[in-house]
Amino acid sequence: MLLFDVNVLINAHQPNTRDFDRYRAWFQTVVDGPAQFGMSELVCCSFVRIVTTIQIYSVPAPIDWAVGIVKDLLAQENCHRIRPGTRHFEIFADLCVRTPVRGKDVTDAYLAALAIESGCQWVTDDRGFGRFPGLRWRQPLD
Secondary structure, eight states, X not given: OEEEOHHHHHHHHOTXXXXXXXXXXXXXXXXXXXXXXXXXXXXXXXHHHHHTOTTTOSSOOOXXXXXXXXXXXXXXXXXXXXXXXXXXXXXXXXXHHHTTOOTTHHHHHHHHHHHHHHTOEEEOSOGGGGGSTTOOEEOTTO
């Protein structure tokens, strides 16, 4: 099952992003297809936070639009909410220490642990996720 990073959601929903048309087509193929996909509520929250931030976008997205995107994704029959389980913190802590990460990269370790624990393949444009041992990941347009 694929589990999306926030950059994938942004690239598929913000028309001013690089390769928007390709991202949108790829993303819709996954979401509208028969295969199951996962969504992390942390990623959903990050999407809403980022696309509505005026420091990032000169014209930020309306909050109702951003929340609506997330609600529509979570309502898909083939969408599964991926949440931390009983092993998550141990996997997360191990990734933090082994990698080692600091600051903003701690969230990446959290998300990598979520994908590892759930058995999902992490889909991201951030090649930095390759540093996490045991994480299966890919870039969306590859």
